[in-house]
Amino acid sequence: MRYFYTLILTFLFSFNALAQGGKTEVEKYTYGKQLIDQGKYQPAIVVLQDMMTLKGVTLQPYAYTLIGYAYYQEGNFIEAQNNLNKAITDYADWDEKEQAKYLLGCSYLKAKKYDESLMTVNGITDKKLRQELNTMIFQELEELSIEELKPICEANTENEDIATLLFDKILQQPKEERDQELLTKLSVHLGIEINKHVVKKSEKKDKYTVAVVLPFFTETTDGNALRVKNEFVYNIYQGILIGQEYLAKRDVNIDIIAYDTKRDTTHLSALLEDPKMMNVDLIIGPLYADMLPIVKKFSNETGIPMVNPISSNSAVIEDASNAFITSSTPETIGKSLGKRLRAEELATLEQFPEGDSLRIQADTVQTYVVFGHSTKEKQMAAAFKEAYEAEGGKIAAYQEFDPVDGFNVVQEMFQPLAYDDSLEVVKDSTAHVFISVVNEVEALSTVSALLSLGTVASAYVPQEWLKYNQLSYSQMETAQINILYPNWFDDDSFRAKTFIAEYQEKFNNQPSGFVYNGFETMFAFGMILNDYGNGFVQKLRSSDEFRKGYLTPAYNYKNAQDNQYVPIIQFIDGDLKNKTPLEEAVN
Template sequence: MRNLLFVVLFSSSFTVLAQTDYNRLYSNAKDLYKQGKYNLAMESFKPLVIYDQNNPYSEYASFYYAVSAYNQGYKAVAKDAFNQIKKQNSRWDKINEVNFWLAKIHFDNGDYFQGLKTLQAIEDKKFEKDISALKAQAVSKITDVETLRMMQEEYGKDEIIGKQFAEVLAKNVTSAEDKKLLESLINKYNLKRSEYLPEAPKTFHKDRYAVAVLFPFNVSSLDPTPSKKRNQILLDYYEGVKLAVDTLNRQGVNISLRAYDTERNTDRIKRLLATDELKNTDLIFGPFYPEENKIVQEFSIANRVNTVHPFSNSTDMIENNPHAYLFQPSSENLGRKSAEFLAGRTRRKSCMIFYGVGKKDSVLAANFAAKATEKGLRVVLKKKVPREDVGKILDILATPTEFDEFKYPTQFTLKKDSIGGIYVASDDALIYAKVVSSIETRGDSIRVIGSENWIDDNTIDLEKYQTLHITLTAPNFADPSKPKYIDFFNKFTRRYGRTPSAFARMGFESMMLFGKQLKENGVFFQEGLSKSGNIPGYLTEGFNYEYSRDNSLIPFISFDQGRFKVVEKK
């Protein structure tokens, strides 16, 4: 009896001791967690995760182990741990927090639909504020129209999703259907119309229009010799503008042209913009540098002065300013139209994309990929290529596997004629030259799509454009055989004593386009321009601003019989 009592007392003491050990272990682990020592906390929570009837901390240890893993950057470990909690005890009192963390991980991984689905499982109203904040943060990162379109269709009552869809769609309106949809989103979610469909004031006409060119000419530092200057492209552009003003004045379009030297100095720009002369200007070409843009755009909105960016492809330069235009097509449009072109020109419905590390390249590649998928093309590779990794392009495209008797490659790891085309979303000569070299080695029929900027670089021999099926997006292409081009060429050479550069042509063409818009549609030409559809260019193939504030008419050119020719306009 005495021995039995000893056993009972020993067993009870052991149970208390074990319970106390669990308390101590959990308390120590929780202290490490609170101190942000997540690696040590993970190790301390680990022995407490295992289920034991004497361990009341199994679920809590699992939960904090998962959160610690997340904070250490081990998202896959955290995801597995949270899912294990749900599997073992779906009715645990902290299950809403588990679902919240799982949704966060899904969003971090780009699994937006799974994240939204997981949030729906949280029924506790106390989480509403946190859910809204998490959802807003995640959805704000989505810039793909089609993803948001599907999301809005599934979660049509969700204002956060609806607002983000409206914001992204507002920057990508390319059809009457898009505009109608945007109108419906604005009405459905009671959004401020002017933030999504900014409109210019009612227009009016003048006898004479004031046009300003706002560039860093740096006149005080210009060398007076006829040698090429550091800012020659700006000087060329301005000379083209001046020649266009003369042409417009002869046609009855009265333009008063003014040039302002910003000297690449933001304080000077602010002083210039504070003058009544610029406040009463009808149109500004510029600025040139991105860091100057915010100041000019604020001025443009406040004073209702239209601005045109001659060289940029970035919609960041115009954002939601109804008075701002890109003379060039946006990177979004270039990418989408290139995909449409390839989809209509190849029987093999697969393609590759190579692009550089810059933002413009990424935007081009992303929009090409989205539109290609929409058009039924399969993107088998989308490869970002830092300059130090350009050799990998050759590895991907031209690693031989079979040779003929003369040791020339006859087959490659990427089988000959296995894909329809390659889109090179970069003007980096190291990247596109390596793609072209690889295609030349292959000797097959893969179509390459690039940019007209490649021509000016002279990295690729002209005959290769013809033999290798290279097509270029060319919004600034001007056919030198056309009478209007010959007339412009002769006038420019007589006036300035040299042949016009591409930038001089750009200056002439942009002034001709917007000068005629001022004449036909008045100071606020926005509505008239948007209703004009395709507008013939004076030198180029033309323009279209029907649903956007960048030129959405993009010619595609190829080299044939000794000269570049337009093969299609999209």
């Protein structure tokens, strides 16, 4: 929605729009816009509706769109749709109705009217808006069950992406549970062989070929040139090229072929038909969800492994046995913490004999979980709960953050952890608290409620907390907050300082996080190619080894396609330190 707000509301307040109206009309329109900027949606609706009763008004389609936006923000999607449809249908010659269509599609999507949202996106001619909405639609569709997806597929028979999504979901079921008739029908419709998910036979080479499939949007892929447009993609590519140099110093030779997807599915499909692609040993990319099904299908059919350098979304690796991500999914983060905390509790129990009062007391540890509203926050919390309880851990409270009265609700939930003035002790000093919240306001409310009680419970939080402006590092250190940080590395280490110095000398700039992402992806998977050959998938997923990156402490893909090693870091004397270091790791 941030994308729409920036694109639409800034435009609606443009000179061209206001120039069409009279002074009173412009004043009311401007005031309504200001109210929306302040989040005062109902007053804004009243002002804008009043504006449209004036004689000779000319800003009706703009006003209807703003009103639709206001209703959208309030969650009143029916009224949002009514007003946006008015802007689109009653003012057919309005030049700016593409933005209203985009918001209408968003509104249908929020209301789970998938057929309507798909019909709307098909009517958008603006390429960027259409891609943005289409990506959001498919992110929602990916979360649906097979039974929920079936009628959508039937209503949109010409949409091969939906058919492919349904096909892959069915294929991932146990054979005895599959709707074989539907699977065969989809197979014929899509031209996909049901059993054609190839696992490549491994071959060791003197030189490996890596295809970098990224949206460069340019005719050149010169990693040494600074590109302001799509700069983050060039940062990733710069990191990949530096990784290639570091591997060469270890006699691991990599030949890189860069392909510009242009974020165009037709263009990408044509790229994958390049005969050179059949000789590729690894694909790095793509980055965007609308490109993903095409490359996943190619990877499944050829057995060529693919890796995403920046994503933590499990959708990247779902239904693609040869796909990997270098980060950890929200599920893995939650599961890792749940297993680790319970293992520590069980290790403490082993220090006391059976029946000992101290052992009984130690076995009363409980954990409190607060989570936010996004899919990621809920996935982390649910995975933590499942893993923790599976080993006998006890959850005292499991609470979604209340957007209306969050501070008081969580403060009441944390009461058993409060300092008791009469006894001069903390009621429960052994508890854990997992705050699976990434929204800054909600996170600060939660930790404030916790600390206001004088608790000494151990708190665990996502890495996003390091970006908060209103929570200083010294405050986090004082509160002893533990941060779950996949792919963290010590930037004060000799390797990191050397890398940074070399990058600064070469590019006269500080390396961004995307540079590190590209570099670590190339280095880590280059070493995997060197150790296992180009058919490394099964060997990597069956290995217990924790493999060192160049900067990243470790990678582990045991029975997984995302990194199973999730460091827990904490501020100690002003510096971030890894509380979960590995004593032994290969590479």
